Every structure is written in C-alpha cells, then in structure tokens.
Amino acid sequence: MPRRRAGKSAVAAAKPALVRVAREDHPISRSQLTKGTLNTLYGLKDAGYQAYVVGGGVRDLLAGKAPKDFDIATDARPEQVRKIFRSCRTIGRRFVICHVRWGREVSEVTTFRGALTAANARDDTGRILDDNDYGTLESDAFRRDFTVNALYYDIRDFAIVDYVGGLADMRAQVIRLIGDPETRYREDPVRMLRAVRIANKLRFEIESATAAAIAPLAHLLREIPPARLFDEVIKLLQSVDGVANLQGLHDYGLLKHLLPGVDAAFRDAQALAFINRALANTAERIGNEQSVNPAFLYAALLWPAVQKTFAQLVADELHPNVAIHQAADVVLAKVQPHVVIPKRFSVQMREIWMLQLRLEQMPRTARARRVLSHPRFRAAYDFLLLRVAIGELPQALGNAWTRAHHQHVATVDVSGDGVETDDAADDFPAESVDEVTSAPRKRRRRGGRNRRRSAPPAAE
Ligand code: ATP
Ligand code: MG
Numbered sequence: 080m081p082r083r084r085a086g087k088s089a090v091a092a093a094k095p096a097l098v099r100v101a102r103e104d105h106p107i108s109r110s111q112l113t114k115g116t117l118n119t120l121y122g123l124k125d126a127g128y129q130a131y132v133v134g135g136g137v138r139d140l141l142a143g144k145a146p147k148d149f150d151i152a153t154d155a156r157p158e159q160v161r162k163i164f165r166s167c168r169t170i171g172r173r174f175v176i177c178h179v180r181w182g183r184e185v186s187e188v189t190t191f192r193g194a195l196t197a198a199n200a201r202d203d204t205g206r207i208l209d210d211n212d213y214g215t216l217e218s219d220a221f222r223r224d225f226t227v228n229a230l231y232y233d234i235r236d237f238a239i240v241d242y243v244g245g246l247a248d249m250r251a252q253v254i255r256l257i258g259d260p261e262t263r264y265r266e267d268p269v270r271m272l273r274a275v276r277i278a279n280k281l282r283f284e285i286e287s288a289t290a291a292a293i294a295p296l297a298h299l300l301r302e303i304p305p306a307r308l309f310d311e312v313i314k315l316l317q318s319v320d321g322v323a324n325l326q327g328l329h330d331y332g333l334l335k336h337l338l339p340g341v342d343a344a345f346r347d348a349q350a351l352a353f354i355n356r357a358l359a360n361t362a363e364r365i366g367n368e369q370s371v372n373p374a375f376l377y378a379a380l381l382w383p384a385v386q387k388t389f390a391q392l393v394a395d396e397l398h399p400n401v402a403i404h405q406a407a408d409v410v411l412a413k414v415q416p417h418v419v420i421p422k423r424f425s426v427q428m429r430e431i432w433m434l435q436l437r438l439e440q441m442p443r444t445a446r447a448r449r450v451l452s453h454p455r456f457r458a459a460y461d462f463l464l465l466r467v468a469i470g471e472l473p474q475a476l477g478n479a480w481t482r483a484h485h486q487h488v489a490t491v492d493v494s495g496d497g498v499e500t501d502d503a504a505d506d507f508p509a510e511s512v513d514e515v516t517s518a519p520r521k522r523r524r525r526g527g528r529n530r531r532r533s534a535p536p537a538a539e
Contacts, residue, residue, distance in 0.1 A: 095244040102237035115181035131231035191219035205265025260292035268299035275327040321358035340384035350383030374427035434459035
C-alpha cells in the first residue's frame with residue numbers, strides 16, 4: 080500500500096535515530112573553541128551540569144568555516160548558571176539567555192527548551208507567543224530550526240550528538256527544517272530568512288520541502304516586530320554573502336515583504352547595479368577586516384527609491400534642497416512599518432543623501448569645497464564613488480573629488496591638528512561603531528572645528 084508506506088517514512092524522517100559520533104570519528108577538536116567557550120563549558124560541567132556547544136559553531140566547524148560564535152546549551156537553569164559565573168548577566172523576558180563574560184568575550188548560554196505543545200500560546204498566524212518551558216537535550220534539539228543547527232558537541236567526551244539527522248544533512252549539504260516546514264515557519268517566520276542566509280553561507284541547497292514552503296508564507300514576515308527585522312537585514316546584507324543573500328531574498332519572494340522599496344530595484348537594472356555594488360563593496364571591506372556601518376548600507380539600499388521620489392518632487396518644481404529632505408521623509412516613512420531603522424542611523428543616512436547634491440557639483444569653488452569639512456564627508460564621498468562606479472555619474476567628477484579630498488587631508492596633516500584615516504566608518508559617531516562588524520580600528524586623532532581648509536581648488 081504505497082500511501083501507508085509514505086506515511087510511515089514521513090514519520091521516520093521526522094524522528095531519525097539518535098546518533099552519537101565519538102571524538103575519533105569527527106573532525107572537531109577542543110583547540111578550535113575559544114577560551115571563553117571552554118571556560119564556560121568546564122564551569123558548567125564541574126558544577127555537575129551537562130554542557131554542549133550547539134548551533135552555528137558546530138555546523139561551521141564541520142563545514143570547514145570559521146564560526147561567528149559558539150552557543151552553549153545546558154540543563155542548568157538560568158539562576159543556577161548565575162551561581163556558577165559571577166560575570167553572568169541574564170537577558171530576554173520570553174526566554175532567558177545567560178551572557179557569561181570572559182574579558183572581551185561573551186558566551187551565550189541557554190537552558191534546554193521543552194517541547195512545544197498545543198498549550199503554548201500562539202497568535203492567529205501560528206506564531207509562538209509563550210515559550211518558557213525548560214526541557215531535555217532531546218526536546219531542545221527538536222526546538223531548533225534546521226537539522227544542521229541541532230548538532231551538539233559534548234564537553235564530557237567530545238562526542239557529537241545528533242537527534243535530527245543533521246550529520247547526514249551536513250554530508251548531503253542541505254538546509255532542512257526540523258519537522259513540518261509550514262508549522263515551523265509559522266512558529267517563527269524569521270526562519271525563512273535564516274534558511275536563505277545559512278544556505279548561502281555554507282553554499283548548501285535548501286531542501287525542497289523547506290524551500291517550497293517559503294514563498295507561500297513569505298507574507299508572515301509582516302507579523303515580525305520591525306526592530307527584529309532591522310537586525311536580520313543587517314545579518315543578511317552586511318555580510319560577505321550580501322549579494323547572494325539579496326538575490327535569495329528576492330527569488331523566494333521575501334524581499335517584497337521586508338523592504339518593498341529595495342525589491343523594486345529588481346525591475347531597474349541601474350538601481351540593482353548600484354545596490355549590488357554597495358553590497359560587494361561592503362563584503363570586500365568585511366573581507367579586509369575594515370569596519371562597516373549599517374547607516375551606509377541602508378543609505379545605499381534605499382538610494383534608488385530616494386532618487387525616484389526626489390526626481391518626482393523636483394519635476395513638481397520643488398527646490399532640490401527641499402526635495403531631497405522630503406524624499407528622505409517619504410522613503411523612510413515607507414520602510415518603518417517593515418524594518419525600524421534606529422534614529423542614530425537614519426540621521427546619518429539623510430546626511431549621506433543630502434550631501435550627494437553637493438558632491439554632484441565639481442569642487443571648483445571654495446563654496447563647493449566646504450563639504451570636505453563636513454563630518455559625514457567621507458561616507459558621502461565613498462557613496463559618490465559607488466555612483467560613479469556604476470556609470471551613474473561621470474568618472475571625472477569622482478576623480479575631481481578624490482583629488483580635492485587628498486589635498487584636503489594633506490593640508491590637515493601638514494597643519495598637524497588632525498589626521499584623517501582611510502576608514503569610512505570614522506565618519507560615524509562612536510556609538511554606531513559598536514554595531515559594525517568588528518574589526519581592528521585604526522588609531523586616529525580628530526581635528527578640531529578649526530581645521531584648516533584645503534588649499535587651491537583641485538585641477539580637473
Ligand atoms: P550564526 O551564528 O552563524 O549566525 P547560528 O545558527 O549560530 O548562525 P544564532 O542566531 O547564533 O545562529 O543561533 C544559534 C542557534 O540557535 C541556531 O543554530 C539554532 O540552533 C538556534 N536558533 C536560532 N534562531 C532560531 C529560530 N528562529 N528558531 C529555532 N532555533 C533557532
Ligand atoms: Mg551562532
């Protein structure tokens with residue numbers, strides 16, 4: 080009876096046999112973990128608790144990639160974790176996470192989650208609202224999103240524990256949701272974004288049922304708090320895989336619910352070229368361990384939309400200086416219901432856009448060159464160069480500003496009261512730098528307000 084057999088195998092696929100791979104049969108070694116991670120694992124173990132590395136840390140090590148961080152799972156309750164580590168702080172209300180600090184390093188520790196039941200409150204789209212139950216290693220494994228994210232490295236004997244078929248999926252190079260895709264996406268629609276991001280990071284395929292459920296449920300992203308989506312967009316696009324992630328978001332029908340104004344760029348070759356150039360530029364900076372700023376990235380993503388609105392307003396005979404502000408208002412107001420951009424970033428984005436009007440003029444007059452002293456000049460100039468790179472503006476304009484900028488920097492250097500660095504993020508206030516991709520920061524001194532202006536105009 081083919082039907083019944085199909086039913087049986089579906090059950091079997093949902094709950095594969097527990098696999099335990101001994102230390103000598105897998106490639107992960109303790110030396111690949113950070114010091115803080117080891118301290119936390121041994122602190123928990125020595126206090127008599129279970130302690131595992133789980134998630135991206137195990138997954139990325141198995142895939143031969145450098146993990147971003149090592150998440151730790153334990154049977155110790157948050158209050159018990161707090162008793163072991165004096166530096167422990169708890170965060171989160173719905174589900175408590177412990178942050179254990181070791182110098183500059185922070186270990187994130189979560190207590191095993193319990194199985195979800197019909198009793199857990201959900202909203203009418205299926206999204207989980209209450210999530211407070213603790214459980215066992217096994218229940219925790221089934222609460223995770225993808226099979227490859229539910230592999231546990233046991234600090235007791237260095238074995239890898241797999242309840243969900245994650246090791247087989249690592250070998251097959253597929254991203255597969257644990258359980259029924261529709262239910263799991265409804266519980267937390269951000270998993271759709273995570274599927275795209277993790278597949279591109281590992282160069283894995285999204286398994287067919289996991290992939291097929293995305294487009295019909297993409298609209299559920301609208302239920303997610305817009306502040307959470309700001310962070311998710313940054314993880315996707317401020318990344319070495321930014322170009323592939325943007326394409327993936329579009330292909331799966333996610334982008335139109337996330338950033339409709341950016342999705343529109345897929346119908347306009349020049350707009351898409353500009354955004355992809357900005358993403359590639361960001362990826363290159365991350366690759367070179369240079370810092371990157373969310374304001375620059377968001378300014379680039381929304382630039383084509385700003386330009387379009389600006390052109391309409393100018394055609395309606397608004398003065399360009401007024402039109403650029405109004406265009407920024409319109410575009411930012413359209414984004415906020417989907418993705419909330421914190422004010423400290425939107426202020427910088429407006430400045431970058433506004434300065435484009437001034438940088439579209441050749442730096443011929445002293446008045447035009449005044450922009451060189453603007454605190455946001457460096458970012459706006461980098462932005463201008465992206466526009467030049469895609470052929471939106473003439474190369475001669477970019478060259479002229481490059482010369483003017485170099486002259487200005489040399490003048491400031493000679494005067495000895497300030498040193499510019501080559502780092503675009505230096506134009507951003509310190510608070511935003513905490514949120515950029517961490518990278519060693521160059522030492523710099525800031526010139527005061529009275530920095531000398533640049534000498535004669537740059538020749539073209
Ligand atoms: P990376 O750290 O490279 O971004 P990651 O998979 O480790 O990837 P984290 O956000 O650090 O991502 O999450 C750690 C682990 O927590 C995941 O691997 C997964 O097991 C679990 N997890 C994270 N987000 C979800 C979610 N939305 N639903 C279910 N499990 C999740
Ligand atoms: Mg992680």
